[in-house]
Amino acid sequence: MNTRTTSRKPRADVVRNRARILEAAETHFLTQGVAASLEAVAKEAGIGVATLYRHFPTREALLAGLLNERRDELEKRQRRIDNLEDPGEALRRWLRALEDYLSLYNGLSEPLVIASKTSGSSNPLTRSCADLITSTGDYLEAARAAGQARDGIDGRDLFMAVSSVAWVRNTRAADDAALARLRSIVESGYGRTGQTAR
Amino acid sequence: MNTRTTSRKPRADVVRNRARILEAAETHFLTQGVAASLEAVAKEAGIGVATLYRHFPTREALLAGLLNERRDELEKRQRRIDNLEDPGEALRRWLRALEDYLSLYNGLSEPLVIASKTSGSSNPLTRSCADLITSTGDYLEAARAAGQARDGIDGRDLFMAVSSVAWVRNTRAADDAALARLRSIVESGYGRTGQTAR
């Protein structure tokens, strides 16, 4: 019937394969980190390796596919943050949401930070990164306007700082209390420590 | 003659092999990072792979061997720092020396931070780590006594913070200016920002 009208439709099994790959990759990356074997992912997805490569030519492309699926969660959290009155509190909560996002898989912060550099092209993670940095810059600017953040740093700087916290977190070398202290170092590093506006 | 008297001497070619391995590893790690191929290292050293494993059973053991050779440089730098009058300045310089040390090879900070956790045993990097953390704690304590560092954090916390800066540095995603801003975040994060003692 409509086999002709829907000319640029995605083929049924292609869609299914893509979903299976993402699902298998998710579980493997969650347990093994971003360096998990792609062969194993393909096997669990029940497809040949080459099919995986056809769908996601690089590991970064696969990561980007996974992160896109997680993006709604982050945006939902972002909407809740936007309802806050205090811009300093909003910035703090956003940075925490960002940290959680960057800590999803072990080793995730590294490709993301690298992608944040290559402003040019090619890297499939660059776009997601740019969005995150822009958001961070917005929250930072709002906090600064309210006298709750210092001058001389930008969204990219805070993105790097949060990425590095996520990196420490993923090494599992720091317990919760130590992570909290690390966050407090970063917080009083970008903020106007204690004194409000004045 | 004295072949019998020097009973627990290191065999000549063993010493030579060890030196060759360290030399080859140094150049490979410098160019390829800590994940460089050990097979390639062995080949460049002109020995069989198994000999490398005999000398250094794990990659961490090899790293520890290399870092021990670099330790004098760090201690020399440390002695210069100890001559400074201002404990805050001393702490800042020490953290920078530490950052340089942790940035020697790409990917070095990760095994070191992991080793800093496993307080127990087995990991050959744990000892070097513990020393670095102790020194950091000493400089921090001195700075705090002079009212130049805040309460509530310890040497281990600063070690983590510096490791994470070294990690960002090694990703090569941040230029010199961005790294300086990241350091400034950490600095005003642990310090009593601006106001001295009071």
Place this chain on the structure above:
DNA sequence: ACCTGAACACCGTTCAAGT
């Protein structure tokens, strides 16, 4: 005692062959 290279198991990536 120490060294060696072959052996095994694993992985990333590509490509000729299938449907």
Place this chain on the structure above:
DNA sequence: ACCTGAACACCGTTCAAGT
């Protein structure tokens, strides 16, 4: 058009065999 598994090159690690 899409999928497949075999193929190639590489690596970490161990072990039987050499000296």
